[in-house]
Amino acid sequence: MQLDHIPEINTQKISHKLLDEHQVQLDMLRLDQVHSHISGNKWFKLKYNLLEARKRGYDTLLTFGGAFSNHLYATAAAGNEYGFKTIGIVRGEKVLPFNYTLAFAEEQGMHLKFIGRAEYQQKGSKKFQEQLQNEFGPCYILPEGGSNALAVKGCTEIIQDPKAYDYLCCSIGTGGTISGIIEKAQNKAQVLGFSALKGGGFLYDEINKLTQDHSGTQYANYLISEDYHFGGYAKADAALVSFINQFKKEQDILLDPIYTGKMMYGIMDMIEKGYFKAESKILAVHSGGLQGIIGFNERYEKKNLRILGS
Numbered sequence: 001m002q003l004d005h006i007p008e009i010n011t012q013k014i015s016h017k018l019l020d021e022h023q024v025q026l027d028m029l030r031l032d033q034v035h036s037h038i039s040g041n042k043w044f045k046l047k048y049n050l051l052e053a054r055k056r057g058y059d060t061l062l063t064f065g066g067a068f069s070n071h072l073y074a075t076a077a078a079g080n081e082y083g084f085k086t087i088g089i090v091r092g093e094k095v096l097p098f099n100y101t102l103a104f105a106e107e108q109g110m111h112l113k114f115i116g117r118a119e120y121q122q123k124g125s126k127k128f129q130e131q132l133q134n135e136f137g138p139c140y141i142l143p144e145g146g147s148n149a150l151a152v153k154g155c156t157e158i159i160q161d162p163k164a165y166d167y168l169c170c171s172i173g174t175g176g177t178i179s180g181i182i183e184k185a186q187n188k189a190q191v192l193g194f195s196a197l198k199g200g201g202f203l204y205d206e207i208n209k210l211t212q213d214h215s216g217t218q219y220a221n222y223l224i225s226e227d228y229h230f231g232g233y234a235k236a237d238a239a240l241v242s243f244i245n246q247f248k249k250e251q252d253i254l255l256d257p258i259y260t261g262k263m264m265y266g267i268m269d270m271i272e273k274g275y276f277k278a279e280s281k282i283l284a285v286h287s288g289g290l291q292g293i294i295g296f297n298e299r300y301e302k303k304n305l306r307i308l309g310s
Helices: 017-022 041-055 070-082 100-107 126-136 149-155 176-185 200-215 238-251 260-272 292-299
Strands: 011-013 025-030 060-065 085-091 111-115 167-172 190-195 222-225 281-286
Touching (some): 017 260, 041 070, 041 149, 041 176, 060 070, 060 126, 070 085, 070 100, 085 100, 100 111, 100 292, 149 200, 167 200, 167 260, 176 190, 176 200, 176 222, 190 260, 238 260
Parallel strands (some): 060 085, 167 190
């Protein structure tokens, strides 16, 4: 798929008795089908960054993430597909054998450097990034999660017609995806973000900064729900896993437990509680990340929690 191309995205109608009871329409935008490995929102976040890296003559991408990072996974795949060398700065100690995410990244040609959590906190500093450039040579540096002004630009291409819906919903990690959706909506629809992180109130500042950096504007057409993080990033319980498995059975759509599963649980709970008025039209963005299910099942095996169908 060419980087200057805007991919065609399928929209799937969700059928459920709860939607009928509350007279609400719910559709899902299937970003998980955009690319087999540069999954979901990651393709849009990387698109203009890769074009910029190529324009500026870089042949190496360097970025940051945890051991189960969807961003590292996608950046490694994008580098392999579009002709870039890749370097991943991984938070924490090196543990062998690698989990599925890191093994895949390495297979795609990504060089992995593991650093301690205290040092990792310096990832955004100019001094630390200069040290990395001295170590690895000239690199195009992407932030953790890939969220910057160029990522926002890419994510404005996710929603084709915001006027068709009353609500646009997506999960939030670092804020890049929702920032692009907020910009595209521009008060034509209300944007609802579902924080995957515990204590996600800080995301308002992050989102405002991202939209300001990209377009010089801050927006008020969005709200962040902090009620469906299930204990924090990559945390889950039996209720969430059961919901994801039931959703797959009923809708034939697999959800990941880190982002989209929590968002969909939240949307259905809010519908049941009457948050959306009758005749509301809701679009939920499936942001991909399904490879994370493998690592999730490994981590939660002892708790007898398993997502089926992956």
